[in-house]
Amino acid sequence: xxxxxxxxxxxxxxxxxxxxxxxxxxxxxxxxxxxxxxxxxxxxxxxxxxxxxxxxxxxxxxxxxxxxxxxxxxxxxxxxxxxxxxxxxxxxxxxxxxxxxxxxxxxxxxxxxxxxxxxxxxxxxxxxxxxxxxxxxxxxxxxxxxxxxxxxxxxxxxxxxxxxxxxxxxxxxxxxxxxxxxxxxxxxxxxxxxxxxxxxxxxxxxxxxxxxxxxxxxxxxxxxxxxxxxxxxxxxxxxxxxxxxxxxxxxxxxxxxxxxxxxxxxxxxxxxxxxxxxxxxxxxxxxxxxxxxxxxxxxxxxxxxxxxxxxxxxxxxxxxxxxxxxxxxxxxxxxxxxxxxxxxxxx
Numbered sequence: 001x002x003x004x005x006x007x008x009x010x011x012x013x014x015x016x017x018x019x020x021x022x023x024x025x026x027x028x029x030x031x032x033x034x035x036x037x038x039x040x041x042x043x044x045x046x047x048x049x050x051x052x053x054x055x056x057x058x059x060x061x062x063x064x065x066x067x068x069x070x071x072x073x074x075x076x077x078x079x080x081x082x083x084x085x086x087x088x089x090x091x092x093x094x095x096x097x098x099x100x101x102x103x104x105x106x107x108x109x110x111x112x113x114x115x116x117x118x119x120x121x122x123x124x125x126x127x128x129x130x131x132x133x134x135x136x137x138x139x140x141x142x143x144x145x146x147x148x149x150x151x152x153x154x155x156x157x158x159x160x161x162x163x164x165x166x167x168x169x170x171x172x173x174x175x176x177x178x179x180x181x182x183x184x185x186x187x188x189x190x191x192x193x194x195x196x197x198x199x200x201x202x203x204x205x206x207x208x209x210x211x212x213x214x215x216x217x218x219x220x221x222x223x224x225x226x227x228x229x230x231x232x233x234x235x236x237x238x239x240x241x242x243x244x245x246x247x248x249x250x251x252x253x254x255x256x257x258x259x260x261x262x263x264x265x266x267x268x269x270x271x272x273x274x275x276x277x278x279x280x281x282x283x284x285x286x287x288x289x290x291x292x293x294x295x296x297x298x299x300x301x302x303x304x305x306x307x308x309x310x311x312x313x314x315x316x317x318x319x320x321x322x323x324x325x326x327x328x329x330x331x332x333x334x335x336x337x338x339x340x341x342x343x344x345x346x347x
Contacts, residue, residue, distance in 0.1 A: 029071055032091045035063045040089045045101070046130060047083040047170055054081055061088060068094045077102060083130070085169035108169050113162035115290045116248070116257065118153075121160060125176060128167075135173035142177075149181060151204070154286030158207035161187045162290055187293075195300040199231060208283050209234075210291035210299045215244030216310075219318050223298030229307050229322070231299070238308070240277035248288035249273035263345050314339040 041061055045054065055065065062068050071094040072078050084105035088097055110128045115121040122136035139145075146152055151159060160180050167176065188203045196206045213227045233240055243264045249271050251257050269278040274285050307322040309329035314336055323329035 029095050030093045033063050033068060033094050033097065034061060034088065034090050034092055036061055036090060038090065040087045042106075043086045043088060043101075044130075044169060045081065045083050045086065047172075049081050049083060051078045051081070054078075062097075068097065071095065072098050083170040105168055105170070107166045109164050110167045111164045112160070113290060113292060115157070115160075116251075116288070118157055120257070121157070121290070129176065130170045131173040131176060136176065139173040139177040145177070155204045155208070157287045157290055158204045159184045160290065161296075162292055192296075192300055199300070199302075200235075205283060206296060206299050207291055208287050210295040211287040211289045212240070212242045212244055213298055214291045214295040215247075215289055216242065217318070217320065220292075220294045220298070222319055223295055224301055224303040225305065225307070225322065226310065226320070227299040227302040228305050229310055231302050232306070232308055234282070236308075237281070239279075239281050240283070242277050245275050245277040245284050245288055246271065248284075249275035263340060311336045 043057055043061070045057060049057070051069070055069070058068070059065055069078070075095075075098055077098050082102060082105065085108060086101055086104060087106055088100060092100070108128065110125065112121060112124045115124060118140045119133075119137055122133040122140060125131070125136055126133040140156060141153060146156055149159075161183055163183075165179070165183065167179070171179075193203065196203055199206070201209070209227065209230055212230060213223050216226050217223055230240055230242065232238075246264050246268050247261045250261065250268060251259055252275055253271065253273055269276070272279065274280055275288065277284060305322075306324045309323040309326065309332075310320040311323075311329065311333045313319045313321045321332040323332055
C-alpha cells in the first residue's frame, strides 16, 4: 500500500510537471507575443545585424523578449539573421514571428526622376534602400563598369530610366546599379533603337536631346514639337542654342547646383563650357537632367515640321510659340521680353 502511494505521488508530480512544461512550451511558442496596438509594424533589419542588434530592433514590439530569443536560438535563427524589411502582424506568436523574419522579406517600390547629377540620384536612392549615398555614387562612377557598358561619367545618368521599380530594402549599391543596367537594356528595345538610328543618333544621344526637351517644356504634349526643333537644327548643322544648357553650364562651372536661374543673360552666352550650346556646335557631352520616358519617346517620335525657333507663349503659359524663320521668332521674342521685364525677372 505504501509503495502504491509513492507511485501515485510520483505520477501526480509527473503530470503536474508535464502540465507545467506543456504550458511553458505553449506560451513560449504559440501564445501571442506582440506589444503594439497597430495591425502591423514594420521592422528594418540591416545587413550584418547580430543577436544584440536584433534585440534593440525588436524589443519595443514584444511582450516577452526572453522567450522569443530562446525559441529563435532553438530554431537556428540567431545564427542566420536575414536583413530586409519585415511586417510583423498584431497577435503573432514567437514561432510565427521567427518564420516571418526568416522568409518574408517585403519588397519596396523605389522611385526616382528629375535628377540632374549622379550624386543627386544617389541621395534619392539612399533614402529608399539600405545602401548609403557614398556606396551608391562609388558604384555609379565605377570606371570599369562604365567602360564595359559603353558609358562615361558624362553620360552615365542616361542609364537610369526614371520609373517605379520593385526592390528589396537590403539591396546593395552594386545590385541596384546592375539591375538598372538591365532595365536600361529592356527599355532600349529593338523598336526604340531602330527609331534612334533613323534619327542618326544612338540611345545616349537621344537621352541628351530628351534632357534638353524636358527642361524646355513641362507639357508632355508639346515635347515632340520641341524635339522636332532641336533635331531640325542638328540636321542642318545649326547650333542648338538651348537656354537650359546654358543654365546647366553655369551650375556645372560654379558647382552651385541649387542655383535658381529664371532668365538667361547675354553675358551667360559667352560662358566657356562644353555644355553651352550657344558657344559650341552639336550636342553637349552629357545629359543636363534625367529625362522622363515621355521626353525620350518625344524625341524618338518627334513631330515633323519646319520650325527652327520657339519662345515662351505669354498668352498660354507653359506652352511656346514656334517660328519657321528669324523674323517671326523675333516678333514672338519681343512679346516675351516685354512680359518678362514687366514681371521684373532679372535673373
